Amino acid sequence: MSETADNLNAVNVYxxxxxxxxxxxxxxxxxxxxxxDSTGNPSVYWFSIPDAVWDExxxxxxxxxxxxxxxxxxxxxxxxxxxxxxxxxxxxxxADRRDPKTGNYIIPPPPLVPPWxxxxxxxxxxxxxxxxxxxxxxxxxxxxVG
Numbered sequence: 001m002s003e004t005a006d007n008l009n010a011v012n013v014y015x016x017x018x019x020x021x022x023x024x025x026x027x028x029x030x031x032x033x034x035x036x037d038s039t040g041n042p043s044v045y046w047f048s049i050p051d052a053v054w055d056e057x058x059x060x061x062x063x064x065x066x067x068x069x070x071x072x073x074x075x076x077x078x079x080x081x082x083x084x085x086x087x088x089x090x091x092x093x094x095a096d097r098r099d100p101k102t103g104n105y106i107i108p109p110p111p112l113v114p115p116w117x118x119x120x121x122x123x124x125x126x127x128x129x130x131x132x133x134x135x136x137x138x139x140x141x142x143x144x145v146g
Contacts, residue, residue, distance in 0.1 A: 008057055
């Protein structure tokens with residue numbers, strides 16, 4: 001979690017230190033601040049930061065860089081770096097998850113059921129079975145039949 005938190009904090013610093021050269025880039029910074037306050041800030045997460053949050057941060061940085069480019073040559077460089085630059089996953093020996101045409105990260109929709117629901121449901125089911133069976137077992141042990 002600390003590596004992703006460090007990465008997110010670095011992108012936040014980037015957004016606050018790189019001057020916006022265009023109106024669209026300034027709008028991207030404003031959107032970033034809103035997103036950061038509600039979703040992107042690592043202090044929002046207790047146990048782990050979802051991959052989708054880091055992917056969204058990288059996509060937002062890419063959109064800012066594109067909006068901040070003022071010449072076709074700058075746009076071309078930003079697009080080329082987004083598509084072919086070394087990604088975090090590649091540095092860790094994993095497969096690259098970027099769209100080869102845009103350089104953006106493909107973010108799957110959130111699951112219909114949050115991941116914490118399954119263990120809680122299983123635990124509740126086990127607890128329910130124990131509470132149903134335990135009184136019968138105790139009754140037979142304390143008051144043996146026959």
